[in-house]
Amino acid sequence: MFAWIVDPSIWAGLVTLIVIELVLGIDNLVFIAILAEKLPPSLRDRARITGLLLALVMRLLLLASISWLSSLTAPLFTVVGHPFSARDLIMLLGGGFLLFKATMELNERLEGKDEDQHPQKRGAKFWPVVAQIVVLDAVFSLDSVITAVGMVDHLAVMMAAVIIAILLMLLASKPLTRFVNEHPTIVILCLSFLLMIGFSLVADGFGYSIPKGYLYAAIGFSVIIEALNQLAQFNRRRFLSAKSPLRKRTAEAVLRLLRGSHEHAELDAETASLVADNAESHAVFNKQERMMIARVLNMGQRTVSSIMTSRHDIEHLDLSEPAEKIMARLDSNQHTRLVVTENNGDPLGVVHVIDLLQQVLHGDSLDIRALIRQPLVFPEQLTLLPALEQFRTARTHFAFVVDEFGSMEGVVTLSDVMETIAGNLPNEGETVDPRYDIQQNIDGSWTANGHMPLEDLVMYVPLPLDEKREFHTLAGLLMEHMQRVPQKDDEIQISDYLFRTLQVESHRIQKVQIIPLQVTEADDAV
Structure with missing residues (x-):
């Protein structure tokens, strides 16, 4: 009775039928994937599994009624000399529904509609989606079951092949x-x-x-082309990731989106889709807001050494100096904290002016050494976000910046960090901060302070910066390219700009003119 079980031809037929069922079910599976994506994430797996289980039940029922299935091929009526069977009508209805649904889906995606903007329309679509899956299951099940009946004579083999194929799907x-x-x-x-x-x-x-071989050959060729396209995109993303980190590329894409304009950039397909090619007048934010957002996005990239006040520019009290000179410094001081040194050595700490005031108000003699406090100490490569968190935790607004040998390179305050977001916040009578000492001239060139950090300079002049550079200021950029200390009126071209030193004092570059090089149309043609 069960002798057919040990027949090798039966097992060969089973394996062949499983493969054919999988091939015939791929298009059904793709359609289920597209329909399930329209549902909320919590319902997608449920719809997908429900659709495939309904397909399994439908195919098993059709296999159990083979005699009825064979009658579907019998002619029912004739139109213009062509007989139509029940199978033909099912194929016509299923094919028409598939053409309609695929056309609607293509139109929706090619028109660029965003369904996420209408979440209220996405919550009650489970059963309509399942109903569409069931309709297509009926068409694809009929096709696959008829194929199974034509290949194998044993009902158990057919059912086993269908069950295994659905489980694999x-x-x-x-x-x-x-x-x-x-x-x-x-x-x-x-x-x-x-x-x-x-x-x-x-x-x-x-x-x-239409021979199935033609369809599958066309599909297979398209799949190979798309696989090459996906490989090219993968290699492109890998190249971009190696060239610049994802955080930087995302920040660039967001800034271009806020500007409402498209600029040449090395972007992958996903990032480039964020960038709208609109006119400047259509920008979402104004210039001041865009610059503030740009500074916030760059906080994770900037280090404290790029915003610190250099040790050469720090006003300090030297305890080894005469009392008269110390009092003169206190009298002209405009800061709330003063760095204290001795014999021009390393700083001992900082003194708060309010502590000095309280000491005098209580009638005590001036004792600066007793009021010295120890500030935070930041390594020069510390980025601004963790520096801000340390300021918050330590409840202090002052820190020394030291190099790898422990030597103080400068000081940084909480105000310096906040100015990277809000821009320059000068106190009354305070000189212009080098970080914001830049102005545009009538001829389109810029005049900038040589101590201006490059991260602030690129807000005005889009220069390409190497993330692994060992300099942070405009002066450092010129010295790196010239390999010497520039003199007055020295010129050098960097990228599309000509840099001319205007003022140099004691080997320190004070003023630099930045001239954009005009590219003529003839040059563009070349």
């Missing part, structure tokens, strides 16, 4: 759905396949059978 459906949804070009390609399959079903319903 269940295992593959989630990663396939995730892959399809993460790649928009894959969705367009799959919808194009569904259009082609829908057209073949309609043609089959009218008696014009």
Whole structure:
């Protein structure tokens, strides 16, 4: 009775039928993936599994009624000399539905509609989506079951092949759905396949059978081309990731989006899609707001050494100096904190002016050494975000910046960090901060302070910066390219700009003119 179980031809037929069922079910699986993506994330797996289980039940029921299934091919009526069977009508209806649905989906995606803008329309679509899956299951199930009946004579073998194929599709459906949804070009390609399959079903319903080999050859060729496209995009993303970190590329994309204009940049497809090619007048934020957002996005990249006050510019009290000179310094002081040194050595700490005031008000003699406090100490490569957190935790607004040998390079305050967001916040009578000492001339050139940090300079002059550079200021940029200390009126071209030193004092570059080089149309043509 069960002698057919040990027949090798039966097992060969089973394996072949499983493969064919999987091939015939791929288009059904792709359509389920596209439909399930329209649901809220919490319902997608449920719809996908429900659709495949309904397909399994439907195919098993069709296999159990083989005699009825064979009657579907019998002619029911004739139109213009062509007989139509129940199978032909199902193919016509299924193919027409597939053409309609695939066309609507293509139109929605090509028009660029964003369904996430209407979340209220996404919550109650579970059963309509499942109903659409069931309709397509009926068409694809009929096709696969008829194929099974034509290949194998034993009902148990057919049912086993269908069950195994559906279980394998269940295992593959989630990663396939995730892959399809993460790649928009894959969705367009799959919808194009569904259009082609829908057209073949309609043609089959009218008696014009299109060989399956032609369809699968076209699909296979398209899949190979798309695989090469995905490989090219992967290599592009890897190149961009190696060239600049994701954080920097994301910040650049957001800033271009805020400006409402498109600039040449090395962007991958996902980042480039964020950039709108609109006019400057359509910018979402004004110039001041864009600069503030740019500074916030760059805080994770900037180090404290780029905003510190250099040790050469720090006003300090030297305890070894005569009392008269110390009092004269206190009398002309305009800061709330003073760095204290002795014999021009390393700083001993800082003194708060309010502590000096309280000491005098209580009638005590001036004792600066007793009021010295120890500030925070930052390594020069510390970025601004962790520096801000240390200021918050230590409840102090002052820190020394030291190099790898422990020598003090400068000081940084909480106000310095906040100015990287809000811009210059000068006190009354305070000189212009080098970080914001830049102005545009009538001829379109810029005059900038040589001590201006490059991170602030690029807000006005878009220079390419090397993230691994060992200098932070405009003066450092000129010295790096000239390999010497520039003299007055020295010139050097960097990128598309000509840099001319205007003022040099004691080997320190004070003023630099930045002249954009005008590229003529003839040069562009060349």
